[in-house]
Amino acid sequence: QAQLVESGGAVVQPGRSLRLSCAASGFTFSSYATHWVRQAPGKGLEWVALILHDGSNRYYVDSVKGRFTISRDNPNKTSYLQMNSLRAEDTAVYYCVREGTVAGDAFDIWGPGTMVIVSS
Amino acid sequence: EVVLTQSPDFQSVTPKEKVTITCRASQNIVSNLHWYQQKPDQSPKLLIRFASQSFSGAPSRFSGSGSGTDFTLTIDGLEAEDAATYYCHQSSYFPQTFGQGTKVEIK
Numbered sequence: 001q002a003q004l005v006e007s008g009g010a011v012v013q014p015g016r017s018l019r020l021s022c023a024a025s026g027f028t029f030s031s032y033a034t035h036w037v038r039q040a041p042g043k044g045l046e047w048v049a050l051i052l053h054d055g056s057n058r059y060y061v062d063s064v065k066g067r068f069t070i071s072r073d074n075p076n077k078t079s080y081l082q083m084n085s086l087r088a089e090d091t092a093v094y095y096c097v098r099e100g101t102v103a104g105d106a107f108d109i110w111g112p113g114t115m116v117i118v119s120s
Numbered sequence: 121e122v123v124l125t126q127s128p129d130f131q132s133v134t135p136k137e138k139v140t141i142t143c144r145a146s147q148n149i150v151s152n153l154h155w156y157q158q159k160p161d162q163s164p165k166l167l168i169r170f171a172s173q174s175f176s177g178a179p180s181r182f183s184g185s186g187s188g189t190d191f192t193l194t195i196d197g198l199e200a201e202d203a204a205t206y207y208c209h210q211s212s213y214f215p216q217t218f219g220q221g222t223k224v225e226i227k
Contacts, residue, residue, distance in 0.1 A: 060215075106169035
């Protein structure tokens with residue numbers, strides 16, 4: 001059964017860093033692009049970043065450019081989101097998601113999410 | 121940035137009724153529009169991909185239509201378990217964006 005499981009969420013002070021991990025299982029991880037999507041408490045979904053299946057290209061929402069870095073380790077079936085210079089507005093549940101088989105496909109697998117709280 | 125506007129924001133519906141949720145894009149996104157269901161304290165689940173393709177495992181009462189800028193999610197015969205928030209999502213342009221969500225409540 002294909003699944004994704006995030007970890008690394010925590011309470012951190014503004015300006016600090018945090019790295020989220022996303023462990024994949026049950027499918028050929030290296031064949032799929034992965035994304036991070038976040039959801040602030042009581043709010044809607046916001047796309048954050050994408051990394052292609054081979055790591056060749058990465059894309060970010062403007063609000064995290066220069067602060068967040070998405071990466072992946074295909075042999076270990078893990079994706080990462082390095083978050084630096086965290087701000088209060090980064091507080092959210094962060095979901096790791098798998099993009100389907102076609103370019104521009106929907107997000108067919110979602111992890112349970114990991115909570116990041118940025119507060120002094 | 122492509123803005124997706126869903127309507128209505130909230131809908132209270134009786135079981136077995138037909139529910140229609142619309143999603144309007146600020147520019148042409150062809151058919152790169154997907155629909156998700158999110159229940160409280162759960163991750164979103166994919167229902168419809170590329171505007172009208174049902175995702176494996178999604179109940180058959182869910183269907184999608186549209187192209188270009190106007191899209192519709194239909195629930196034909198609402199069931200109690202369909203109480204949730206529904207989101208549309210476009211993958212035509214970066215940044216990818218979501219609609220603000222439509223909350224469906226069961227009367």
